[in-house]
Amino acid sequence: MLLSKSCVYGLRASLYLASKRGNEYHSLKEISEELEISFHFLTKILQQLTADGYVESYKGPNGGVRLSSNGQNATLFDLVIAIDGPGLFTQCALGLPGCGLQEPCPLHDHWVGARGKIENMLKRMTLNEIAEEGKEKHFRLTAEGEFSWQ
Protein backbone atom coordinates (compact mmCIF):
# COMPACT_ATOMS: atom_id res chain seq x y z
CA MET A 1 0.00 0.00 0.00
CA LEU A 2 1.19 3.50 -0.77
CA LEU A 3 0.05 5.04 2.51
CA SER A 4 -0.27 3.33 5.88
CA LYS A 5 -3.70 2.93 7.44
CA SER A 6 -2.74 5.47 10.09
CA CYS A 7 -1.99 7.92 7.33
CA VAL A 8 -5.19 7.26 5.43
CA TYR A 9 -7.23 7.68 8.62
CA GLY A 10 -5.36 10.86 9.43
CA LEU A 11 -6.01 12.32 6.00
CA ARG A 12 -9.67 11.41 6.08
CA ALA A 13 -10.14 12.88 9.56
CA SER A 14 -8.32 16.06 8.54
CA LEU A 15 -10.50 16.37 5.47
CA TYR A 16 -13.55 15.81 7.64
CA LEU A 17 -12.51 18.71 9.83
CA ALA A 18 -11.78 20.83 6.77
CA SER A 19 -15.24 20.09 5.47
CA LYS A 20 -16.87 21.77 8.47
CA ARG A 21 -17.42 25.51 8.22
CA GLY A 22 -16.54 27.60 11.23
CA ASN A 23 -13.99 26.38 13.68
CA GLU A 24 -15.95 24.52 16.28
CA TYR A 25 -14.40 21.56 17.98
CA HIS A 26 -15.59 18.15 16.83
CA SER A 27 -15.29 15.20 19.17
CA LEU A 28 -13.27 12.16 18.24
CA LYS A 29 -16.36 10.09 18.93
CA GLU A 30 -18.24 11.99 16.24
CA ILE A 31 -15.42 11.73 13.75
CA SER A 32 -14.75 8.06 14.37
CA GLU A 33 -18.43 7.23 13.98
CA GLU A 34 -18.94 9.33 10.87
CA LEU A 35 -15.85 7.99 9.16
CA GLU A 36 -16.16 4.47 10.58
CA ILE A 37 -12.71 4.48 12.10
CA SER A 38 -11.77 2.83 15.40
CA PHE A 39 -12.14 5.49 18.10
CA HIS A 40 -8.97 4.76 20.06
CA PHE A 41 -6.88 4.29 16.99
CA LEU A 42 -8.05 7.58 15.55
CA THR A 43 -7.29 9.23 18.87
CA LYS A 44 -3.65 8.28 18.61
CA ILE A 45 -3.33 9.54 15.07
CA LEU A 46 -4.90 12.89 15.87
CA GLN A 47 -2.70 13.24 18.93
CA GLN A 48 0.22 13.05 16.53
CA LEU A 49 -1.27 15.74 14.31
CA THR A 50 -1.95 17.83 17.42
CA ALA A 51 1.67 17.47 18.49
CA ASP A 52 2.73 18.61 15.03
CA GLY A 53 0.52 21.67 15.24
CA TYR A 54 -1.91 20.81 12.47
CA VAL A 55 -4.75 20.14 14.88
CA GLU A 56 -5.88 21.86 18.07
CA SER A 57 -7.66 19.96 20.81
CA TYR A 58 -9.80 20.94 23.74
CA LYS A 59 -10.75 18.72 26.66
CA GLY A 60 -14.04 18.50 28.46
CA PRO A 61 -17.70 18.59 27.44
CA ASN A 62 -18.19 20.08 23.99
CA GLY A 63 -14.47 19.69 23.51
CA GLY A 64 -12.85 17.95 20.60
CA VAL A 65 -10.45 18.75 17.82
CA ARG A 66 -10.29 21.26 15.00
CA LEU A 67 -7.78 22.31 12.39
CA SER A 68 -5.31 24.98 13.42
CA SER A 69 -4.64 27.71 10.89
CA ASN A 70 -1.50 25.79 10.04
CA GLY A 71 -3.67 22.76 9.51
CA GLN A 72 -6.12 24.54 7.24
CA ASN A 73 -3.31 25.53 4.93
CA ALA A 74 -1.43 22.28 5.27
CA THR A 75 -0.99 20.20 2.16
CA LEU A 76 -1.67 16.49 2.01
CA PHE A 77 2.08 16.14 1.61
CA ASP A 78 2.62 17.79 4.99
CA LEU A 79 0.23 15.37 6.64
CA VAL A 80 1.71 12.31 4.96
CA ILE A 81 5.16 13.36 6.15
CA ALA A 82 3.83 13.94 9.67
CA ILE A 83 2.30 10.48 9.90
CA ASP A 84 4.28 8.17 7.60
CA GLY A 85 7.54 10.05 7.52
CA PRO A 86 9.51 10.98 4.40
CA GLY A 87 10.46 7.45 3.30
CA LEU A 88 8.08 7.27 0.36
CA PHE A 89 9.64 10.36 -1.19
CA THR A 90 13.27 9.63 -0.46
CA GLN A 91 13.81 5.89 -0.62
CA CYS A 92 14.98 3.81 -3.54
CA ALA A 93 12.20 1.67 -5.02
CA LEU A 94 14.42 -1.39 -4.50
CA GLY A 95 15.41 -0.31 -1.00
CA LEU A 96 19.07 0.20 -1.86
CA PRO A 97 20.82 2.72 0.36
CA GLY A 98 22.81 5.30 -1.54
CA CYS A 99 20.91 4.76 -4.78
CA GLY A 100 21.21 7.96 -6.79
CA LEU A 101 22.49 9.60 -9.93
CA GLN A 102 26.03 8.26 -9.52
CA GLU A 103 25.01 4.68 -8.87
CA PRO A 104 21.37 4.24 -9.82
CA CYS A 105 19.36 1.06 -9.52
CA PRO A 106 17.54 -0.04 -12.68
CA LEU A 107 14.38 1.73 -11.54
CA HIS A 108 15.98 4.91 -10.29
CA ASP A 109 15.32 7.39 -13.09
CA HIS A 110 11.82 6.18 -13.74
CA TRP A 111 10.90 5.99 -10.09
CA VAL A 112 12.20 9.48 -9.39
CA GLY A 113 9.86 10.74 -12.09
CA ALA A 114 6.81 8.88 -10.85
CA ARG A 115 7.59 9.67 -7.24
CA GLY A 116 7.89 13.35 -8.10
CA LYS A 117 4.47 13.27 -9.66
CA ILE A 118 2.97 11.87 -6.48
CA GLU A 119 4.86 14.40 -4.42
CA ASN A 120 3.75 17.34 -6.53
CA MET A 121 0.18 16.20 -6.50
CA LEU A 122 0.17 15.98 -2.70
CA LYS A 123 1.93 19.32 -2.39
CA ARG A 124 -0.63 21.01 -4.62
CA MET A 125 -3.59 19.98 -2.45
CA THR A 126 -4.27 21.96 0.72
CA LEU A 127 -7.05 20.97 3.09
CA ASN A 128 -8.78 24.31 2.47
CA GLU A 129 -8.74 23.94 -1.26
CA ILE A 130 -9.96 20.35 -1.16
CA ALA A 131 -12.78 21.47 1.11
CA GLU A 132 -13.82 24.14 -1.43
CA GLU A 133 -13.70 21.65 -4.25
CA GLY A 134 -15.44 19.05 -2.13
CA LYS A 135 -18.46 21.27 -1.70
CA GLU A 136 -18.88 21.41 -5.47
CA LYS A 137 -17.98 17.89 -6.34
CA HIS A 138 -19.22 15.98 -3.28
CA PHE A 139 -16.12 13.90 -2.83
CA ARG A 140 -16.46 10.73 -0.84
CA LEU A 141 -14.73 10.30 2.52
CA THR A 142 -16.47 7.15 3.73
CA ALA A 143 -17.08 3.65 2.50
CA GLU A 144 -20.83 4.04 2.71
CA GLY A 145 -20.96 7.52 1.28
CA GLU A 146 -23.26 9.03 3.90
CA PHE A 147 -20.88 11.86 4.57
CA SER A 148 -21.57 15.21 2.94
CA TRP A 149 -19.54 18.40 2.70
CA GLN A 150 -21.29 21.33 4.30
Add this chain to the structure above:
Amino acid sequence: MLLSKSCVYGLRASLYLASKRGNEYHSLKEISEELEISFHFLTKILQQLTADGYVESYKGPNGGVRLSSNGQNATLFDLVIAIDGPGLFTQCALGLPGCGLQEPCPLHDHWVGARGKIENMLKRMTLNEIAEEGKEKHFRLTAEGEFSWQ
Protein backbone atom coordinates in the same frame (compact mmCIF):
# COMPACT_ATOMS: atom_id res chain seq x y z
CA MET B 1 6.66 1.76 1.17
CA LEU B 2 5.64 1.29 -2.42
CA LEU B 3 6.67 -2.35 -2.70
CA SER B 4 6.91 -4.98 0.04
CA LYS B 5 10.30 -6.37 0.98
CA SER B 6 9.32 -9.69 -0.55
CA CYS B 7 8.63 -7.89 -3.79
CA VAL B 8 11.86 -5.92 -3.73
CA TYR B 9 13.86 -9.09 -3.05
CA GLY B 10 11.99 -10.89 -5.82
CA LEU B 11 12.72 -8.14 -8.32
CA ARG B 12 16.37 -7.96 -7.38
CA ALA B 13 16.80 -11.73 -7.60
CA SER B 14 15.05 -11.79 -10.97
CA LEU B 15 17.28 -9.01 -12.23
CA TYR B 16 20.29 -10.92 -10.93
CA LEU B 17 19.25 -13.93 -12.98
CA ALA B 18 18.59 -11.72 -15.99
CA SER B 19 22.07 -10.29 -15.67
CA LYS B 20 23.67 -13.70 -16.23
CA ARG B 21 24.23 -14.69 -19.85
CA GLY B 22 23.37 -18.24 -20.85
CA ASN B 23 20.76 -20.13 -18.93
CA GLU B 24 22.64 -22.01 -16.29
CA TYR B 25 21.03 -22.60 -12.95
CA HIS B 26 22.20 -20.41 -10.10
CA SER B 27 21.83 -21.64 -6.55
CA LEU B 28 19.79 -19.74 -4.02
CA LYS B 29 22.85 -19.76 -1.80
CA GLU B 30 24.80 -17.86 -4.43
CA ILE B 31 22.00 -15.37 -5.06
CA SER B 32 21.29 -14.76 -1.40
CA GLU B 33 24.97 -14.16 -0.69
CA GLU B 34 25.56 -11.90 -3.68
CA LEU B 35 22.46 -9.83 -3.02
CA GLU B 36 22.72 -10.01 0.77
CA ILE B 37 19.23 -11.40 1.21
CA SER B 38 18.23 -13.99 3.82
CA PHE B 39 18.58 -17.39 2.20
CA HIS B 40 15.39 -18.97 3.49
CA PHE B 41 13.32 -15.89 2.89
CA LEU B 42 14.55 -15.63 -0.68
CA THR B 43 13.77 -19.31 -1.15
CA LYS B 44 10.12 -18.71 -0.41
CA ILE B 45 9.87 -15.77 -2.77
CA LEU B 46 11.46 -17.63 -5.64
CA GLN B 47 9.22 -20.62 -5.00
CA GLN B 48 6.33 -18.26 -5.64
CA LEU B 49 7.89 -17.06 -8.90
CA THR B 50 8.56 -20.68 -9.82
CA ALA B 51 4.92 -21.54 -9.19
CA ASP B 52 3.91 -18.64 -11.42
CA GLY B 53 6.17 -19.86 -14.22
CA TYR B 54 8.62 -16.99 -14.27
CA VAL B 55 11.42 -19.07 -12.81
CA GLU B 56 12.51 -22.68 -13.36
CA SER B 57 14.23 -24.67 -10.64
CA TYR B 58 16.32 -27.79 -10.55
CA LYS B 59 17.20 -29.81 -7.47
CA GLY B 60 20.46 -31.47 -6.61
CA PRO B 61 24.14 -30.60 -6.97
CA ASN B 62 24.71 -27.85 -9.52
CA GLY B 63 21.00 -27.20 -9.38
CA GLY B 64 19.39 -23.85 -8.70
CA VAL B 65 17.04 -21.48 -10.43
CA ARG B 66 16.97 -19.63 -13.73
CA LEU B 67 14.51 -17.48 -15.60
CA SER B 68 12.06 -19.30 -17.83
CA SER B 69 11.45 -17.79 -21.25
CA ASN B 70 8.31 -16.31 -19.77
CA GLY B 71 10.46 -14.84 -17.04
CA GLN B 72 12.96 -13.31 -19.42
CA ASN B 73 10.22 -11.43 -21.17
CA ALA B 74 8.27 -10.64 -18.02
CA THR B 75 7.87 -7.01 -17.09
CA LEU B 76 8.50 -5.68 -13.62
CA PHE B 77 4.75 -5.15 -13.48
CA ASP B 78 4.19 -8.88 -13.96
CA LEU B 79 6.52 -9.67 -11.08
CA VAL B 80 5.02 -7.07 -8.77
CA ILE B 81 1.57 -8.49 -9.43
CA ALA B 82 2.84 -12.02 -8.80
CA ILE B 83 4.33 -11.11 -5.43
CA ASP B 84 2.36 -8.16 -4.05
CA GLY B 85 -0.87 -8.66 -5.93
CA PRO B 86 -2.77 -6.00 -7.84
CA GLY B 87 -3.75 -3.79 -4.91
CA LEU B 88 -1.31 -0.98 -5.64
CA PHE B 89 -2.82 -0.52 -9.09
CA THR B 90 -6.46 -0.92 -8.22
CA GLN B 91 -7.06 0.46 -4.76
CA CYS B 92 -8.20 3.91 -3.75
CA ALA B 93 -5.43 5.99 -2.18
CA LEU B 94 -7.69 6.52 0.85
CA GLY B 95 -8.70 2.88 0.97
CA LEU B 96 -12.35 3.57 0.15
CA PRO B 97 -14.12 0.65 -1.53
CA GLY B 98 -16.04 1.63 -4.64
CA CYS B 99 -14.09 4.82 -5.15
CA GLY B 100 -14.33 5.68 -8.83
CA LEU B 101 -15.52 8.13 -11.42
CA GLN B 102 -19.09 8.24 -10.09
CA GLU B 103 -18.13 8.75 -6.48
CA PRO B 104 -14.49 9.78 -6.32
CA CYS B 105 -12.51 10.52 -3.19
CA PRO B 106 -10.66 13.84 -3.14
CA LEU B 107 -7.51 12.15 -4.41
CA HIS B 108 -9.07 9.95 -7.02
CA ASP B 109 -8.37 11.78 -10.28
CA HIS B 110 -4.87 12.77 -9.28
CA TRP B 111 -3.99 9.37 -7.90
CA VAL B 112 -5.25 7.57 -11.00
CA GLY B 113 -2.84 9.70 -13.00
CA ALA B 114 0.17 9.09 -10.79
CA ARG B 115 -0.68 5.43 -10.38
CA GLY B 116 -0.91 5.06 -14.13
CA LYS B 117 2.53 6.48 -14.50
CA ILE B 118 3.96 3.91 -12.11
CA GLU B 119 2.05 1.16 -13.86
CA ASN B 120 3.27 2.18 -17.31
CA MET B 121 6.81 2.50 -16.13
CA LEU B 122 6.74 -1.03 -14.70
CA LYS B 123 5.02 -2.39 -17.80
CA ARG B 124 7.64 -0.88 -20.08
CA MET B 125 10.54 -2.63 -18.34
CA THR B 126 11.20 -6.29 -19.16
CA LEU B 127 13.92 -8.24 -17.42
CA ASN B 128 15.71 -8.79 -20.75
CA GLU B 129 15.71 -5.11 -21.60
CA ILE B 130 16.90 -4.05 -18.19
CA ALA B 131 19.71 -6.60 -18.45
CA GLU B 132 20.79 -5.08 -21.77
CA GLU B 133 20.68 -1.60 -20.35
CA GLY B 134 22.37 -2.77 -17.18
CA LYS B 135 25.40 -3.92 -19.10
CA GLU B 136 25.89 -0.42 -20.48
CA LYS B 137 24.95 1.57 -17.43
CA HIS B 138 26.13 -0.72 -14.62
CA PHE B 139 23.00 -0.43 -12.55
CA ARG B 140 23.27 -1.28 -8.90
CA LEU B 141 21.49 -4.29 -7.42
CA THR B 142 23.17 -4.42 -4.02
CA ALA B 143 23.77 -2.11 -1.11
CA GLU B 144 27.52 -2.47 -1.34
CA GLY B 145 27.69 -2.24 -5.09
CA GLU B 146 29.98 -5.24 -5.64
CA PHE B 147 27.63 -6.79 -8.11
CA SER B 148 28.38 -6.36 -11.80
CA TRP B 149 26.40 -7.17 -14.93
CA GLN B 150 28.14 -9.70 -17.16
Add this chain to the structure above:
DNA sequence: CTTATTTAAGACTTCTTTGTCTGAAATTAC
Protein backbone atom coordinates in the same frame (compact mmCIF):
# COMPACT_ATOMS: atom_id res chain seq x y z
C1' DC C 1 -18.04 20.26 45.01
C1' DT C 2 -19.73 16.58 42.23
C1' DT C 3 -20.65 14.51 38.08
C1' DA C 4 -20.36 13.94 33.22
C1' DT C 5 -17.70 14.61 29.08
C1' DT C 6 -13.86 14.72 26.57
C1' DT C 7 -8.72 14.35 25.21
C1' DA C 8 -3.98 12.33 26.79
C1' DA C 9 -1.08 8.58 27.74
C1' DG C 10 0.30 4.23 27.76
C1' DA C 11 -0.20 -0.76 28.40
C1' DC C 12 -1.85 -4.52 26.08
C1' DT C 13 -3.64 -7.69 22.34
C1' DT C 14 -4.05 -9.18 17.55
C1' DC C 15 -2.70 -9.54 12.88
C1' DT C 16 0.56 -9.25 9.10
C1' DT C 17 5.05 -9.12 7.41
C1' DT C 18 9.55 -10.54 7.80
C1' DG C 19 12.89 -13.74 8.96
C1' DT C 20 14.71 -18.45 10.86
C1' DC C 21 14.92 -23.29 11.38
C1' DT C 22 14.17 -28.25 10.50
C1' DG C 23 13.29 -32.10 7.80
C1' DA C 24 11.80 -34.19 3.33
C1' DA C 25 12.46 -34.98 -1.65
C1' DA C 26 15.17 -34.84 -5.82
C1' DT C 27 19.46 -35.18 -8.08
C1' DT C 28 24.42 -35.88 -8.82
C1' DA C 29 28.93 -37.98 -8.05
C1' DC C 30 31.51 -41.48 -6.23
Add this chain to the structure above:
DNA sequence: GTAATTTCAGACAAAGAAGTCTTAAATAAG
Protein backbone atom coordinates in the same frame (compact mmCIF):
# COMPACT_ATOMS: atom_id res chain seq x y z
C1' DG D 1 23.94 -47.82 -2.76
C1' DT D 2 25.87 -43.89 -0.07
C1' DA D 3 26.91 -39.33 0.65
C1' DA D 4 26.66 -34.61 -0.65
C1' DT D 5 24.07 -30.85 -2.67
C1' DT D 6 20.23 -28.52 -3.66
C1' DT D 7 15.15 -27.07 -3.84
C1' DC D 8 10.50 -27.80 -1.48
C1' DA D 9 7.40 -27.47 2.34
C1' DG D 10 5.93 -26.08 6.43
C1' DA D 11 6.46 -24.99 11.32
C1' DC D 12 8.18 -21.53 14.18
C1' DA D 13 9.94 -16.87 15.99
C1' DA D 14 10.60 -11.85 15.86
C1' DA D 15 9.23 -7.32 14.63
C1' DG D 16 6.08 -3.96 13.17
C1' DA D 17 1.45 -2.25 12.17
C1' DA D 18 -3.19 -2.09 13.56
C1' DG D 19 -6.53 -2.07 16.93
C1' DT D 20 -8.40 -2.37 22.00
C1' DC D 21 -8.66 -1.20 26.74
C1' DT D 22 -7.88 1.24 31.11
C1' DT D 23 -6.72 5.08 33.79
C1' DA D 24 -5.53 9.93 34.33
C1' DA D 25 -6.14 14.87 33.47
C1' DA D 26 -8.80 18.83 32.01
C1' DT D 27 -13.06 21.16 31.54
C1' DA D 28 -18.01 22.34 31.82
C1' DA D 29 -22.51 22.27 33.96
C1' DG D 30 -25.43 21.71 37.70
